[in-house]
Amino acid sequence: xxxxxxxxxxxxxxxxxxxxxxxxxxxxxxxxxxxxxxxxxxxxxxxxxxxxxxxxxxxxxxxxxxxxxxxxxxxxxxxxxxxxxxxxxxxxxxxxxxxxxxxxxxxxxxxxxxxxxxxxxxxxxxxxxxxxxxxxxxxxxxxxxxxxxxxxxxxxxxxxxxxxxxxxxxxxxxxxxxxxxxxxxxxxxxxxxxxxxxxxxxxxxxxxxxxxxxxxxxxxxxxxxxxxxxxxxxxxxxxxxxxxxxxxxxxxxxxxxxxxxxxxxxxxxxxxxxxxxxxxxxxxxxxxxxxxxxxxxxxxxxxxxxxxxxxxxxxxxxxxxxxxxxxxxxxxxxxxxxxxxxxxxxxxxxxxxxxxxxxxxxxxxxxxxxxxxxxxxxxxxxxxxxxxxxxxxxxxxxxxxxxxxxxxxxxxxxxxxxxxxxxxxxxxxxxxxxxxxxxxxxxxxxxxxxxxxxxxxxxxxxxxxxxxxxxxxxxxxxxxxxxxxxxxxxxxxxxxxxxxxxxxxxxxxxxxxxxxxxxxxxxxxxxxxxxxxxxxxxxxxxxxxxxxxxxxxxxxxxxxxxxxxxxxxxxxxxxxxxxxxxxxxxxxxxxxxxxxxxxxxxxxxxxxxxxxxxxxxxxxxxxxxxxxxxxxxxxxxxxxxxxxxxxxxxxxxxxxxxxxxxx
Numbered sequence: 001x002x003x004x005x006x007x008x009x010x011x012x013x014x015x016x017x018x019x020x021x022x023x024x025x026x027x028x029x030x031x032x033x034x035x036x037x038x039x040x041x042x043x044x045x046x047x048x049x050x051x052x053x054x055x056x057x058x059x060x061x062x063x064x065x066x067x068x069x070x071x072x073x074x075x076x077x078x079x080x081x082x083x084x085x086x087x088x089x090x091x092x093x094x095x096x097x098x099x100x101x102x103x104x105x106x107x108x109x110x111x112x113x114x115x116x117x118x119x120x121x122x123x124x125x126x127x128x129x130x131x132x133x134x135x136x137x138x139x140x141x142x143x144x145x146x147x148x149x150x151x152x153x154x155x156x157x158x159x160x161x162x163x164x165x166x167x168x169x170x171x172x173x174x175x176x177x178x179x180x181x182x183x184x185x186x187x188x189x190x191x192x193x194x195x196x197x198x199x200x201x202x203x204x205x206x207x208x209x210x211x212x213x214x215x216x217x218x219x220x221x222x223x224x225x226x227x228x229x230x231x232x233x234x235x236x237x238x239x240x241x242x243x244x245x246x247x248x249x250x251x252x253x254x255x256x257x258x259x260x261x262x263x264x265x266x267x268x269x270x271x272x273x274x275x276x277x278x279x280x281x282x283x284x285x286x287x288x289x290x291x292x293x294x295x296x297x298x299x300x301x302x303x304x305x306x307x308x309x310x311x312x313x314x315x316x317x318x319x320x321x322x323x324x325x326x327x328x329x330x331x332x333x334x335x336x337x338x339x340x341x342x343x344x345x346x347x348x349x350x351x352x353x354x355x356x357x358x359x360x361x362x363x364x365x366x367x368x369x370x371x372x373x374x375x376x377x378x379x380x381x382x383x384x385x386x387x388x389x390x391x392x393x394x395x396x397x398x399x400x401x402x403x404x405x406x407x408x409x410x411x412x413x414x415x416x417x418x419x420x421x422x423x424x425x426x427x428x429x430x431x432x433x434x435x436x437x438x439x440x441x442x443x444x445x446x447x448x449x450x451x452x453x454x455x456x457x458x459x460x461x462x463x464x465x466x467x468x469x470x471x472x473x474x475x476x477x478x479x480x481x482x483x484x485x486x487x488x489x490x491x492x493x494x495x496x497x498x499x500x501x502x503x504x505x506x507x508x509x510x511x512x513x514x515x516x517x518x519x520x521x522x523x524x525x526x527x528x529x530x531x532x533x534x535x536x537x538x539x540x541x542x543x544x545x546x547x548x549x550x551x552x553x554x555x556x557x558x559x560x561x562x563x564x565x566x567x568x569x570x571x572x573x574x575x576x577x578x579x580x581x582x583x584x585x586x587x588x589x590x591x592x593x594x595x596x597x598x599x600x601x602x603x604x605x606x607x608x609x610x611x612x613x614x615x616x617x618x619x620x621x622x623x624x625x626x627x628x629x630x631x632x633x634x635x636x637x638x639x640x641x642x643x644x645x646x647x648x649x650x651x652x653x654x655x656x657x658x659x660x661x662x663x
Contacts, residue, residue: 019519021481022073023085025427028398031055033070033085034483035541038524040088041475041620043586045468049096052089056397057125057168058118060160061147063090064463067279067392075431075479080441083478087447091471093163100170104131109411112137112194114181117145118393119384120200121168122400123407126417128171130408136173137190139180145202147393149227150249152256153459182355191379196407199356199366199375199382200400203349203390209244213302222253222346229256238341239263242311244299245346246271247390251282253346254291258456266292266338268299270316270328285462288452294338298330302343311338351386358382365389372410373403381407428481429520435504438623439523445474476588476620483540484522485529487515491536498528498537503623525621526592530631539592547597554583555604564606566593568613582610589621590628595638602647610649 023033032051039048052059066086074082110133113120120136121143128134142148144161169175179185181201190197206221208214218238222245228235241257243250246269254265267286269276273295276283287293297313304310315334321327351364359367359376366375366382373381383403384396391399405417431439448464455462466474485498485506494515498507506522509515529537535544555562565584583606587593590611598609611632619625632650639647 019426019428019482021483022075022427023070023083023481025425026073027055027070028392028395029055029401030398030425031070031089034478034481036092037083037085037088037475037478038480038483038541038588040091040471041478041586041588043468043472043584045092045095045471046097046099048088048092050099052092053098053167055401056089056394057122058147058164058393058397059089059093060164061118061156062086062394062397063088063093064156064160065151066394069392069394073427075428075481076477078431079436079439081444084444084447084474087466088471088475091466091468093160094465095468095471098163098167098170100167101129104129106133106172107131107412109133109196110135110194111196111198111407111411112190113198113200114187114190115145115200115202115384115386116140116143116165117147117200117202117384118396119202119400119403120145120198121165122397123198123200123383123404124173125168125171126401126404127407128168128173130412130414130417132408132411134171134173135194136175137179137181137185138175138177141177143175143177146223149230150223150252152226152252152259153230154255154259154455154462155252157461182353187356187358187377187380191377195379195411197380198403198407199353199358199380199386200384200396200403201351201353202385204352205350206345207348207350208345209299209347211299211301213304213308216302216304216308217306218308218342219302220342220344222249222344223349225253225344226256229260235260237262237344240339240341241265241344242338242340242342243267243344243346244311245269245348246276246278246295247346248278248282249349250346251278251286251291253344254286255289255456257342257344258289258291259459262342264292264339265290266294266340268294268297268311268313268338270296270298270319272296272319275319285452289456290452294336297336298328300335303337308340308343311340311343312336313338349385349390353386363389373406431479432504432518432521435521435523438503439479440619440622442477444477445470472586480522480524480588482519483542484519484524485517486538486540487517488536488538491534493534493536495533497531497533501527501531501627503527503621503627523621525589525624527624527627530591530594531627535594535596542587542592544594544596547592547594548600550585551597551601552604554585555601555606558583558605561607562605563608563610564601565610565612566590566597568619589624591621591624591631593631595635598635598639598648602644608647608649613650 021034024030036048036051056062063086068086070085071082076082111127113124113136116136116138124134124136143165147161206223208221237257239262241262243254250267254267257265283293296316298316300314301312302308313336315331316328317331318329361367366386368375368382368387373383375382381403383399385391402421405421409415409418447466450462504521504523506518524539526539529539563582565582567584567586568590590613601609636648
């Protein structure tokens, strides 16, 4: 609750820092989604990448294969379509520069990380960033775990994975590949060589159902099949393939089989179409690639003598009992036969850590103390799918953060990372009705991709990714949740200018004279900050100090005759202006450019300043045009008083042809 200022003047109650935008709350790793999307909207791809890397060390990976729980929370869903959050994360990785920062001062403590999937890579990243000595132990020839050997190249190219791994290794992480813990080296030996060991071995084994015919040569398990395909090995699957299973792995197997030459691929699963664990998008894309998806069938027998000839299935009437426990029920009177040269089971995965000596669950996973993440062996921790069972990549990343924080606490006594993970947070509510009608509805920018008839003939990546322009356009659709106004209470003059100029009625005078900024209504346009006479309002991540830094960076090396362009959205400086040495700084709205910012640009070497607004059809804040015109007039008046009438140029774009003229 806000405290009232003395003398009867207004006070302000700031939004608590623990209130997250719904997209960030939905993300298991709590990536600052609004922060990096705002940076992309302004063309700052390296800044966006740095924001993502704070909480997600695998942006190239997650930008391609994440199941996007963040988009389920996007408040734009209430208006048209969610912002393409995952695709924008990929754009940050595609166009931003990985900075390879140096870790903190190197410490004496060392940690071995067993496994290099998403959890293991996250652990290595976090520990190395804190200065601990980290060694990754990986049984495969290359790092990446199931990201490399279980996800097909058409979804996650190896070069994208390598880009993320290279960033992690740049922190000083050592690597030992081709070493299987339990066979080539014991867990006890690793415990002697290191201060802690973290097991993130994932789920390395696939289950094959014990039904008649399961012993035949062309009955395969999903993970070995996908690994063989990833390594370029000949799989010899024939022309007719039946995949058993209803999850995303089954879809990967089926689509991979099509690319390996199978003319007919059928997926059969126990679940109904509504119950299938596979994502709707994966199922739809498999169908478009010619895969038949047959729900509510259970495998009964694989036919064949020396080779597979067919799979017999029986109708499944229900998969779960009334308590949602797995308990399938079949109708033996309804059967079906699928002709097949190969049957591939994608019916579950299991951990392969029985020879490590740690306590395991009945299903073979590691048993840990959830508070400490420790296993039954002192100094040995575990996280990821080897503990939780099959999860999303972003869940494994979140688990990696937690176990790394626990290790740092136990080895160094530093609890800061763990305290940050355990911090309670609230989620921003829905878009107020008063704001909805002012937001321009706009469909998400579609990404260029291979046609499905082209995709089945190659392992080339299906989705081409956004261009920089497309990414900026899509980022402009973001409502800017939680990136809005922040008031410096000591500077506030209680003039209520912010109340008068705000298009969304975000600042309001409440009872007892309190001035409250409604975070649910704030659209982060910057109108209040630019009009505040006391300079008492900042936009989150967009302070005057930050603008000064960006202006100085853009104008570095100019000789006093450069043209400083402040561009709205991703509007380029059009050549028709005929201005020399153009330097561009993009902002989400010209309202964010104050008189002080313009003067600093002139001080840093700009000979002229150009305001370039976007055309109305592309404008994120169409209601702000009148306010922008006032801002331009105020700046002109100030420059006129200083004898610099011609220092500000405003090219005006027309909506018809997007041409420009000067005024």
